[in-house]
Amino acid sequence: MGLYRENGQRITRAGFPAVAVTNAPQRVTEDIYKTEPYGRGDGQPEGSRRHLLYQAGTIVTPSQIDRLFTAATIGTITPATGPAAGGTTVTITGTDLDGVSAVDFGPTAGTELKVVSATQLRVKAPAGTAGAVNVVLTDDADNVSKTNGFTYTA
Incomplete structure (x- = not known):
């Protein structure tokens, strides 16, 4: 058995076409919640609500995590x-x-x-x-x- 490119050229182990992943996935280790203010028309008093954003065990990338922290x-x-x-x-x-x-x-x-x-x-x-x-x-x-x-x- 061998591995080949689309053009029929054989691929060696040393020449396997792959690169290191720079945005390697990470596993969330505990439930993460996000708070959001109540919207107009929610019928709720002033304040905020909390909802589950990521459950423990979810796989996320560092870029997804970075987007959660908006600069002030x-x-x-x-x-x-x-x-x-x-x-x-x-x-x-x-x-x-x-x-x-x-x-x-x-x-x-x-x-x-x-x-x-x-x-x-x-x-x-x-x-x-x-x-x-x-x-x-x-x-x-x-x-x-x-x-x-x-x-x-x-």
Whole structure:
């Protein structure tokens, strides 16, 4: 017995036409649920519902997993200014903020981070030097920044 190409040429073991898979499947080890807000007309109170997304044992690829973690976006930062001494409670609105684990004001981490919802979080600005700094959110999917998003006043 032998293996052959469509044109009749024999295939050797060393010449077997295959490449390594870069998006190798993975087995989910526990049930994974997804939450979604109730839609208008659902007849439900404000809030969200949870449904089974992947049952334990399901085979998924890394690219499928990556698509589940949407990068956050920054819409507004309020207030956008505060004293150089720090301590200003800042509200950040945007999308997919529920995966944010840290907020940096320039090179310094904010404190007392509270994720209010997927569209809002609050954080205390640290002390800084007068001038504008980038605000950077550390997120499950990728870091997101708003250039000159906060300005320290003297």
